[in-house]
Amino acid sequence: MAASDQDMASGLWSGADGSDADARPQLGPRQRWARRKAILQQAAVLLLVATLAVLLVRNTVANLQARGLASGFDFLWQEAGFKMAFSLIAVEPTSTYGRVFLAGLLNSLLVAAISIVATTILGFIIGLARVSPSTPVRLVARGYVEVVRNLPLLLHLLLWQTVILRSLPTVREAIGFGDVAFLSNRGLYLPAPVAGGAAAILTAAVMAGLAAIVVGCVVRRRARARGETPPRFGLALVAGGLVGNAAAISTLDWQIPMLAGFDYRGGLKLMPEFVSLVAALIIYNAAFIAEIVRAGVQSVGRGQKEAALALGLSSKLILRLVIVPQALRVMIPPLANQYTHLIKASALATVVGFPDLVNVFLGTSLNQTGRAVEIVLITAFVYLTLSASVALATSAYARRVKLVER
């Protein structure tokens, strides 16, 4: 089998080495035989898989016909006829399944994005506490990790859903955070920016500011990588972007939730299902991220730390300049794994009734339309794309870190 690889290599090289007729590699009987064997083996495997696939498809077609189920992707343009309890884009009973799919996907992404950011922060804090010089801090962090990661995520979720959120005060006695945000057993109320007439201009301004910051950062990094002094306009771009954004955001009108009758009005209301799902995801995954951080920090050799101490660096500086950059490289692959895990675990939304992709599409939509094959295919495609993009992003980042470190 190795022979076939070699054949290809030799085939490639034969032209380049024409000067020495003696050195022209030849295909011996053994290589020919190995190649034939490899082809036969692979053909057999492919035939087996193809047969299985044909069998499954035939069964599926027969079963679908027997059950009188239609097929095709046209349902995506049909009226879905149900409302979603929470969505980032407007979904009415008259909306199509396509729109329901999009809304579900956005909800899933929202849950995943918020959870990933928050769990990373929490996980890093706990992970650094795991290697803190202070014993009680270490103990608390260890306790957190051992308790949290040895319980099923679904149990975390149900605990939040039934025990913790239900024991929160009623709307009338909601816990206030500086009179702008409120937490009650009906959910979390946050202030929300009001999209007025100038919304488009504002969005454009914020985007321009962000672009300026990114360009500025890239310019500075490039210059530093080449060992030059970063040009002044890079810094100016970053600063300008920051100031511009701050100004743009400060001109926004914030609508603050106000108690009116039996519920708060205005602002953004996050339903309890959302809050418990995100809380469970954050708390659970933070325990794993903490362990990744700990392993990463401990993977940096003691010698590195001692060398830094000998240079007279303070322990905070050592952490920032010596340990974290090296640990980060070790941590990237497992972190990416954990993020993929989290994205997939956000499908647990179904259990508590938060309308994520799996809930509204693989659940309700499938029940209503019966287009099992199509819907399963679409859902699988979405999740595989998400997993693949996390993997791609990670490998790109890992490459960059390796390059900088050299």
Next chain:
Amino acid sequence: MSVNATIAVRSLSKWYGSWRALRDISLDIAGGTCTVLCGPSGSGKSTLLRCLNGLEEWQQGEVAIGGVAVGYKARELRRLRRDVGMVFQHFNLFPHLTVLDNVTLAPRIVRGRRRGESEDHAMHLLERVGVAEHAGKLSSALSGGQQQRVAIARALAMQPHVLLFDEPTSALDPESVKEVLDVMIDLARSGTTMVVVTHEMGFARRVAGRVIFMDKGSIVETGAPDEFFDCPCTDRAKAFLGDIVNR
């Protein structure tokens, strides 16, 4: 031994990609003799040795052991390798097995021997190479010299017609080298057909029937050890021997 253990190599050539590792090698080795292959690194001596039991594949030429061509089908190769033992530079013992199991596994699985029978034979072999007292230990717990002697016992347990040694002492410390060489000398004197890739010239002088000097994929010189060491015919061999002595 009544078995026919002659080795015949006919115009053997091998390429790695476009690099030619072996150039048209022809060679006959009589049964019951010890042959030493030597030469600078990259000369193709290990490659040639590994062709003899089909661990390496080649593009041109033929190899036959005991009158049977070394084939390329898996089943033919398996049958051949039962009768051709090999000892590696890095021993390649199975670290998850005890010394005894290392020696008995192949007779039991490949030859279908019963456990009791193969263990008796194995203990006999372990005594012969002088590591019988370690039979129950994990092979990874032994020193390098001991491991290599177990590896020799493991090869012998299959009752091979031919034994191939691929630099058996070059991963060992000087003391262990002697332990292993003593076992090999004992084997050679008992009339085992051996092909040995080694730089141990003392060993070659004492027991080798013939020394084959290779360079750049070709056989440059062959001869009785005394002739070869005392007055090598070619400049390349002279240079090589000079290097060995100076090391």
Next chain:
Amino acid sequence: MATSSLVRSPVSQSPVTAARRLLAVVVANPFGTAVSLGLAYLAWTLGGRIVDWAFVEATWVASSRAECSPDGACWAFIVNRLPQFAFGFYPEAERWRAWIVLLAPPLLLALAMAPDFKGRRKVLIGGFCLYPVAAFVMLSGGVPGLQPVASDKWGGLLLTMVVGIGAFVFSFPIAILLALGRTSQLPAVRLLATGFIEFWRGMPLIAILFMSVIMLPLFLPPGVEFPRLTLAMTGITLYSAAYLAEVARGGLQAVGRGQSEAANALGFGFWATQGYIIMPQALRAVLPGIVNSAISLLKDTTYVMVVGLFDLLNIVTAALSDPNWLGLATEGYVFVGLVFWSLCFGLSQVSARLERDSERAHSRAPSGERKPQ
């Protein structure tokens, strides 16, 4: 660093020096001290309240919520329903079968902890390999002497155990084949194995469970039907196999090339080489990873809730809506948590110990000529 060396300073005992040393610690590490004090306070107040709730004021015997003390935990709920939490709706007359199935794994594990005897490993491996099939026959019956019991009657911890161990054992051979496929030199085989693994690893388990109850019946020839439990187990098994395959692949990479060469030179064929030489070493190298996969799998069995199976978590959740025992979610989930926590924590200790052992084994073998591979 500085604090720990201060704490461990020589033992000269006078109250003044002791106080001075304490002060030095406080000054050197004000944050740690503050955290310690805060924790001590929290432990004092919260711990007291928890002990009060869980033990002092708790009610252990009662026939309904109303009889429980309102200030403490109502453990009577758990006590009354314990048989159901253990076995689900398994008929009472046949419970002895469920008992055997439930107790077999802990007994096997106890055997593993017992002092070494000849053939212990064989008994252990054989026991766990046979367990799923034996448990299935034992529980479903239909053979002479055993009444048939439909699988939708199985539940509680029994179901968790059967699903968890069953999926793990069945996924093992699949995982090994997948790992071999992914490291194969045949491009088509490699591609198929990689695609299969990445597909199952990329999908959420929830979606896989939905798919297995929706899609699998479509794949089967018309007229053939499987119970829900079998469908769900198929999904979980393939999911777990994909993860285990990646663990096994790591192990394969840890085995040196010389090993298969030595086996080849002795006349071993491909499967004999894999079975006797490569796989034992590869799996041993990643034993902690395998145990970690088992822990994840055990926790993931709770997801069968979404396809309507009553595992331990779901049966407790269902019991919470019993009108006689309303509002006892805390007690119910604390109970489930304790069960899962002790199982997972126990397994994680096993994994940690294996890791330490293998580290020690590595450090014992000198790096030089002894272990060149």
